[in-house]
């Protein structure tokens with residue numbers, strides 16, 4: 375999706391009504407981001423939009439890239455946001471051999487996930503839940519956060535559906551290397567063991583990664 | 589920097605910009621390693637330790653290792669070529685500072701070519717405006733690009749300022765031009 379270098383429109387401040395609705399869709403898509411939402415979108419800073427080719431919008435706050443969206447589609451986090459809040463997004467993991475293909479923009483194929491080094495969700499696991507921060511003084515405890523997450527081995531606790539956004543971790547690495555939208559559900563991926571799983575995404579070193587947002 | 593609200597602070601490689609654990613997949617591994625060893629010795633020790641390297645190759649078949657090595661070599665060559673190309677491009681790029689006479693004894697100074705040196709024209713225009721306390725803006729030129737137009741004749745000052753602040757621009761790549769309107773008029777009259 376961002377294989378080539380990108381040219382972006384200048385940053386544009388968004389109306390507060392649009393900012394509010396983006397905040398809401400971000401929370402709906404990534405409920406685990408709830409405890410961090412005021413850190414991701416500080417109330418006193420304003421969210422800016424950069425228009426990229428192919429109807430993609432990148433949203434930026436104080437020079438920090440946050441997430442992008444194609445047309446009016448699913449909100450997908452920028453890898454720099456994933457690195458800041460690694461436990462807030464659903465993950466799958468590729469084996470070591472698949473890393474260099476993903477980092478060259480290739481389609482992510484099922485065998486890179488079903489092999490020994492790969493990880494797909496396992497609903498039988500117990501996720502390691504991130505302790506939620508205590509509510510600040512004078513604040514009520516926020517809305518409840520679902521009990522999902524990855525276990526110690528890196529298995530996400532819920533099967534992910536086709537069309538859902540997912541972060542791609544890698545065997546032996548601590549930081550995520552890609553993010554994208556599933557073109558095949560994780561259950562089907564396990565059953566079939568072949569075929570494309572993420573076709574076009576955002577990966578380390580691609581045009582979106584290199585885009586200057588400061 | 590250690591602001592809990594920011595979330596986790598991941599250090600990024602000063603050479604290839606990726607998290608250092610992914611430097612091995614870029615074409616600048618050697619430079620990345622040098623940078624990491626100097627800037628984050630602890631991380632360097634962890635990522636490039638013999639144990640880590642062994643773990644990295646143990647899970648790959650010999651064939652896959654060979655392919656990966658070949659791939660890495662190709663990437664390194666590509667990165668080197670790109671770097672050379674960029675260096676050549678910079679060497680041949682010229683920043684033009686042009687003094688233009690608008691009316692009788694009223695001048696503007698137009699600066700073009702800065703984008704080749706990776707500068708953000710809007711930012712530089714702002715800097716000019718502040719530095720010289722005068723109007724300064726980015727305008728489109730008929731040929732399709734953009735240039736910075738500063739009110740007043742500040743050619744020499746701009747040259748000095750560029751050399752001082754933006755060290756990437758070699759002095760020889762800055763060109764001062766005088767665009768006199770009266771020249772033509774004078775020639776016609778003469």
Ligand SMILES: [Zn+2]
Nearest residue numbers: 601604611620
């Ligand atoms: Zn690097």
